[in-house]
Amino acid sequence: MTATGPGHQPEQRPEHRPERGAEPRPEHGPEHGPEHGSGRSRTVATACQFCNANCRLLVDLRGDRITGVRGETRDPVQAGGVCVKAGMMAELIGHEERLTTPLRRVSGAKGSPLTRFEPIGWDEALETVARRFLAMRDAGEAHTIANRTTGRMLRGTGSLVSRLFAMLGSPNATDVGPVCNDAGGNALAATFGLGYFTNGYGVDPATGREDLGSARSLLLFGTNQAETHPVTFDHLLRERERTGARITVVDPRLTPTGAVADRWVAPKPHTDLALVLGMLHHIVTAGLQDDAFVDRWVLGFPELRAHLLREGCSASWAAGVTGVPERVITEIAEEYATARPAALFCNAGISHQTGAFDTYRALSFLAAVTGNVGVPGGGCNFMHNTWPGELRLPPLGAPVPAPARQALPVGPDVFAESVLTGSPYRLRAIVAQGNPLVSSARTGRVRAAFERLDFFVYTGLFLEEAAFYADIVLPVTAGLETEGVYMRRDDRAVRWQERAVPPAGDCRTDPELWIGLAHALARLDTRRPAAEWRQAFPARWLDYRELWADFTAHTPGMAGMTEERLRARAEPLRWPCPTPDHPGVSTLYLDHPSWYEAVASLGPEHRGQRFPTPSGKVEILTPRLAAELAPTGHGALPVFYTHPDVTGDHPVLRYGSSFVPNPVNPGALTRPVTIGPRPGPAPHDAYPLMGITGRPGVVHFAGVTHWTRTGKERDGVRQVQIHPRTARDLGIDDGAPVRVESARGAVTGTARLWEGIREDTVFVPNTFGPAQRMGDAVGVPRYEPVNVLVDDVHHDNLSGQQAYKCFACRVVPDPEPATGAGGGTGGVPLRY
Secondary structure, eight states: OOTTOTTOOGGGOTTSSOBSOBOOOTTSSTTSSTTTTOSOEEEEEEEOOSSTTOOEEEEEEETTEEEEEEEOTTSTTTTTOBOTHHHHHHHTTTOTTOOOSOEEEEESOTTOTTOEEEEOOHHHHHHHHHHHHHHHHHTTOGGGEEEEOOSSSOTTHHHHHHHHHHHHTOOOBOOSGGGTTHHHHHHHHHHHSSOSOOOOSSEETTTTEESGGGOSEEEEESOOHHHHSHHHHHHHHHHHHHHOOEEEEEOSBOOHHHHTSSEEEOOOTTOHHHHHHHHHHHHHHTTOSOHHHHHHHEESHHHHHHHHHHHTOOHHHHHHHHOOOHHHHHHHHHHHHHHSSEEEEEOHHHHTSTTHHHHHHHHHHHHHHTTOSSSTTOSEEETTOOSOSSOOOSOOOSOOOOOSSOOOOOSTTHHHHHHHHOSSSOOOEEEESSOHHHHSSSHHHHHHHHHHOSEEEEEESSOOGGGGGOSEEEEBOOGGGOOBOOOBOTTSEEOOBOOOSOOSTTOBOHHHHHHHHHHHHHHHOSSSOHHHHHHHSOGGGGSHHHHHHHHHHHSTTOTTOOHHHHHTOSSOEESOOOSTTOOOOSSTTOSSHHHHHHHHTTOGGGTTOSSOSTTSSEESOOHHHHHHHGGGTOOSSOOOOBOTTSSSOOOEEEEOSSOEEOTTSTTOEEOOEEEESOOSOOGGGTOOEEEEEEOOOTTOOTTGGGGSHHHHHHHOSOEEEEOHHHHHHHTOOTTOEEEEEOSSOEEEEEEEEOSSBOTTEEEEEOOOOTTOTHHHHHTOOOOOOGGGGSOSSOBOTTTOOBOTTOEEEEEEEOSSOOOSTTOOOSSSOOOO
């Protein structure tokens, strides 16, 4: 029986609290070095890549064999803790399925499990890519080349990609935002001036005061931190024992986080914006705002109050939309407004909605009007919005051609839209660091696009689903094979990690890959002098320490974050950190000399500013902001709308056919929207339930953990959570095989009857995919990606966020249940 077998419920997961160490499996790393366990013993300080808790890992080795993985006890936040994933880092070393050499497609249709590849050398692989890119550039089609990035790379790789694409003339060096958490950063930047998690974990060295641990109220929207950020959440729980802070969790299902909270609030999926507007209405009408802070630091409060009254956003109205009782809405509003300080936390549960930007903006208003920004224990702590934008390189001396076309619009896999329809133009070549065949909405349509793509380069650790569409496959290093700055903690804190073991086979880091491609372009380019490519990508950057030194020298606010300083610390160091003796910033916007020194380093125009906005204040509403948002169909003061698959009669977005400049993603386009009634009939006669997706549990992080034996042993069964009364009406028993069906596709799973979920809602875990062969060894099925169920039309047209948090669906018994190894994949016969 796996750890998630029949009867296993979320609050019972033994792994959800941090462990005090993790021992890797005996077979970890036997191929590395001739010692095979003999040789000199040593310990390497590195960091975990599997979530934004960014835990320090002390890796014990004998020779190049990993003998243990421990947590850092000298970090007061980590307190020696690690979760189950720490040992899984070591499982990637010596893994029998790892890619170890570049590959070239030699036969098989794109996407076919029968595809065959042959090994080639790096020079041949990179020159193949360079020739295709140069041919497209020379034909005037550089804009049809795109990069699709991921969060798994060494920090700053995106800057290398952007430089290379700029020199080619392509505007499409995109980021991971539409499948991650861009909306929170966009909203924070619009309101406060910077798009980052506002407060820090642990004691602020500048003040000597505990920051987030000093909160008296923690209000969590759409974030299951007990499983997604277990070590930093454990720190908050320890501090809560001291302060008596109350925790409120807002989530349609009772997660392990909700199980340790004082209050669990279960709104209808995709209606969080209504709940927040209802809270704001109650705060401003009951006079619970912080008048002194608002008068001194906030622009647009009178207009916000008038807007909430005019739109009728009362707690009573919000109750009718969300299904949360009016009394509960007013209680959480009053608790948040009066606790002082109170901290907001959000994650993908908010990001993956059509109204993500507007919802995050409304949440930032909550903090602003109650004076809970720029104070220890407060703030808007929106997960993953944690890095100071692009890490800057020395100025580029080479000329950069103007792109022939603007960047593609934001939205749910606009790459697929571009390839299939030619709108606004047709992409021909893509390089991907992530796995769009698992992560993208409406996966079936994305498959069709990648089948038609002229040229595709996949980079990764394994032959994932996307690799079978590739013309060239490039192998990259795993975290323990990598030197530098990899992951980052949510509070803008980073660690230096040492390389623990040599790279597998001929794997390269992502910076090495892109620098190598630039040098291949130098060898083959007949238009641009080779010296320009080599000067733009100096060979010394192949040593990440040299690259990091240039980042710290050229990126505002980073001059104090040197390799030497990071290496010497047991605790991570937070940005901004402008000088070698600056402590780093814990609380953004804190009225303290350390903050004013830091904000001045971000640009001379910010000298003396508390908030680095054009006005120097919190901007709820300004004429400039209203004018920038208006062409997109949005206002600075949001109104409620939701996804058309939400039950009931609610306003939704309607997307125009033209394109306008995107004000929160400069250089990109977006479709303007209007807000109005749902067009056409509701889907709920055929699909009466609302589906939501999310991480399976603490064991998994994105797709890579599904390639470990531990990942499949402990959480290899896709558990579809459904309320017992709903299941009874459908004739479904606990542990029964089921199919979840939407208008776009179907996936299989195992029914998990759970009273801690709304009766109208079904939870289907994501990150499963049909190429994940590790489950075969432990007898668990392979599955279709959950995103075959998800709509790819409705999205946040400002941030581009995909709307994974509501899709109309039904659940039926599975007539052909999966049988473990070799089992079904949910209706589509893909076997890899």
